[in-house]
Amino acid sequence: MTRARFPDLKLNAALAALLLVLTFASLTIGPAALSPRSVIAALFNGDGIAGLIVREIRLPRTLLALSIGATLGLAGAALQGLVRNPLAEPALFGAPQAAAAAASFVIAFGFFPATSFAVPLAAIVGALVSIGGLVLIAGRRASLTVTLLAGLALASFAGAATALALNLAPNPFAAVEIAFWLLGSLQDRSSEHVYLAMPFLLASWVAMAMNARAFRALTLGEDAAISLGVNVDAVRLRVVAGVAVGVGAAVAVAGAIGFVGLVAPHLVRRLVHSDPGRVLFSGALAGAALLLAADIGVRLVPGPVEIKLGVVTALIGVPFFLMMIFSERRALAGTPS
Amino acid sequence: MTMLRAERLTVTLRGRTIVDEANIALRAGELTALVGPNGAGKTTLMRALAGLLPTSDGRVTLKDRPLGDFTARERARSIAYLPQGHVFHWPLDVASIVALGRHPHADPFSPPTGTDRAAVAHALAAAQIEDLAERIVTSLSGGERARVALARVLATEADLLFADEPTASLDPRHQLIVMGLLRGVAERGGAVLAIVHDLALAARFASRVVVMQRGRIVADAPPGEALDDARLGAVFGITARQVDTGDAIVPLPLLPI
Numbered sequence A: 001m002t003r004a005r006f007p008d009l010k011l012n013a014a015l016a017a018l019l020l021v022l023t024f025a026s027l028t029i030g031p032a033a034l035s036p037r038s039v040i041a042a043l044f045n046g047d048g049i050a051g052l053i054v055r056e057i058r059l060p061r062t063l064l065a066l067s068i069g070a071t072l073g074l075a076g077a078a079l080q081g082l083v084r085n086p087l088a089e090p091a092l093f094g095a096p097q098a099a100a101a102a103a104s105f106v107i108a109f110g111f112f113p114a115t116s117f118a119v120p121l122a123a124i125v126g127a128l129v130s131i132g133g134l135v136l137i138a139g140r141r142a143s144l145t146v147t148l149l150a151g152l153a154l155a156s157f158a159g160a161a162t163a164l165a166l167n168l169a170p171n172p173f174a175a176v177e178i179a180f181w182l183l184g185s186l187q188d189r190s191s192e193h194v195y196l197a198m199p200f201l202l203a204s205w206v207a208m209a210m211n212a213r214a215f216r217a218l219t220l221g222e223d224a225a226i227s228l229g230v231n232v233d234a235v236r237l238r239v240v241a242g243v244a245v246g247v248g249a250a251v252a253v254a255g256a257i258g259f260v261g262l263v264a265p266h267l268v269r270r271l272v273h274s275d276p277g278r279v280l281f282s283g284a285l286a287g288a289a290l291l292l293a294a295d296i297g298v299r300l301v302p303g304p305v306e307i308k309l310g311v312v313t314a315l316i317g318v319p320f321f322l323m324m325i326f327s328e329r330r331a332l333a334g335t336p337s
Numbered sequence B: 001m002t003m004l005r006a007e008r009l010t011v012t013l014r015g016r017t018i019v020d021e022a023n024i025a026l027r028a029g030e031l032t033a034l035v036g037p038n039g040a041g042k043t044t045l046m047r048a049l050a051g052l053l054p055t056s057d058g059r060v061t062l063k064d065r066p067l068g069d070f071t072a073r074e075r076a077r078s079i080a081y082l083p084q085g086h087v088f089h090w091p092l093d094v095a096s097i098v099a100l101g102r103h104p105h106a107d108p109f110s111p112p113t114g115t116d117r118a119a120v121a122h123a124l125a126a127a128q129i130e131d132l133a134e135r136i137v138t139s140l141s142g143g144e145r146a147r148v149a150l151a152r153v154l155a156t157e158a159d160l161l162f163a164d165e166p167t168a169s170l171d172p173r174h175q176l177i178v179m180g181l182l183r184g185v186a187e188r189g190g191a192v193l194a195i196v197h198d199l200a201l202a203a204r205f206a207s208r209v210v211v212m213q214r215g216r217i218v219a220d221a222p223p224g225e226a227l228d229d230a231r232l233g234a235v236f237g238i239t240a241r242q243v244d245t246g247d248a249i250v251p252l253p254l255l256p257i
Helices: A009-028 A036-044 A048-083 A096-107 A118-139 A142-168 A172-183 A191-209 A212-216 A220-226 A230-255 A261-274 A278-300 A309-327 A329-333 B040-049 B073-079 B094-105 B114-126 B143-154 B170-189 B199-205 B229-236
Strands: B002-013 B016-027 B031-035 B057-062 B080-082 B160-164 B191-195 B209-215 B217-223 B238-244 B249-256
Touching: A009 A036, A009 A048, A009 A261, A009 A278, A036 A048, A036 A261, A048 A191, A048 A212, A048 A230, A048 A261, A048 A278, A096 A118, A096 A142, A118 A191, A118 A230, A142 A172, A142 A278, A172 A309, A191 A230, A191 A278, A212 A230, A212 A278, A212 A329, A212 B094, A220 A230, A220 B080, A261 A278, A261 A309, A261 B031, A278 A309, A309 A329, B002 B040, B016 B040, B016 B057, B016 B191, B016 B217, B031 B040, B031 B170, B031 B199, B040 B160, B040 B191, B073 B080, B073 B094, B080 B143, B094 B114, B094 B143, B114 B143, B143 B160, B143 B170, B160 B170, B170 B191, B170 B199, B199 B249, B209 B229, B217 B229, B229 B238, B229 B249
Parallel strands: B031 B191, B031 B209, B080 B160, B160 B191
Antiparallel strands: B002 B016, B002 B057, B209 B217, B238 B249
16 A cells, blocks of 8 residues: 555666666667767768768667567566466466468468568467467366466467478578567568567557556456456456457567576566566566667677577577576466466 | 345356355454365355355345445445455565555556555554565565565455455464454444455354355354354254353364264
């Protein structure tokens, strides 16, 4: 009850400051050596080669890392609020995999160019099928065991569908392009990709963020939340739609990037006193910071080929997930419902 | 004054009739105990009365208005519902949990008002858990959690309070505390309906006992009458000794029949 008007002001201000620093680092770091001063100059009056590099190459990449990271962090926090478990994460439920499968079909058969709205739309439909199917199968009780088993099945099915697209790909170029969707990267993204994804990402943020109070009430379980006046069916619909649209649009421009939705909310959860409503905003900021940091990281690793972003998030995320399972082992062995 | 009335209320789930033409009236100032064997339909009846389940037939009126005419928010201000099990999915502090009871009153874009704060403080005091306010709810003992759960429904300050097995898996002392709290709500003018398995608690604390068997209400009377030997045999399949505790005649189960 001692909740102030802006309870997490310090935490969110610190995260915002971190984002500013990372953004500047992201604009400064790259194969072309530019001084911080020339980066600022290029950003505000984009003349010459420096302007081109900063405004056309590094800025879109940075904006995408920020907005996709925020979307994935928010999507994780929203799914966790809905199923009331900190282990929920879109990638465990097959959402990015399904989105990638749908997008790769569209690309493989060359129906549309890769920057048309058909790609995010296909990816969104794919994510919608997987998350919608998952919530449908998990049902009202949302037991974690059932949810994870259903997610496993859906993720496997999406994997098989992607393999089928690879199998049927009409030429090697299409196959290589599908491989990209599976790895996830922000390399060589342009402002076109920003415009393509942004409307969907913004819509998903609204759909997910408006459930904060409902998630708090869901702490008491579904029946109690309904008795408090929460329309749980509407909440479920908004979360499913929000996660699907957000993850689908993210996958459409960046490929499958997993585990940000698991790690980001976890990092801030204690700092917001485990409040499933307050974790939404802070988790989104943390997600943006994580993904941007990871994207800076892949650029700093020396070598002939850039390591793909989705590979890095999975390499960090999966051990993290195992650690969370380890620490929650006793609770998980108890009553999952 | 009758707060809530159900007439010929029927609930059918997947082709099975769980509640069959139930008639029940909940009045201000009364603590009504709902008893019956496992699977009799007590929880389903309670959820239907609370507006959480679609009913197949019959009508429920809240203060003489059909329950279906209320918005979810209006209904939530009038009926506070405490489900079984005292579940807390996130490790929130006790004060935040109790504050959830104010959800039906809150404006999503404003911080809690003075009224909200007073209601929460009052609920914490009534449940005698003021000293636990800062504690994390998932770290508390079963008895403490039961009192937190009860404080949460008290904070709503609804006219009707429904509690599904509020004393389950509590030690005797906490059973008495919880039942005493529920009776206190009734004494202050609320209408309370509680599902209770312990017939002795029902007999001692309730002003009225409603007995359910296979979806039907088979008795609705003061405790002594509702829980007489013949009914205990017919409904629960037990023999009992009726013990005079000074304030009530309380059935003490002896043997299964």
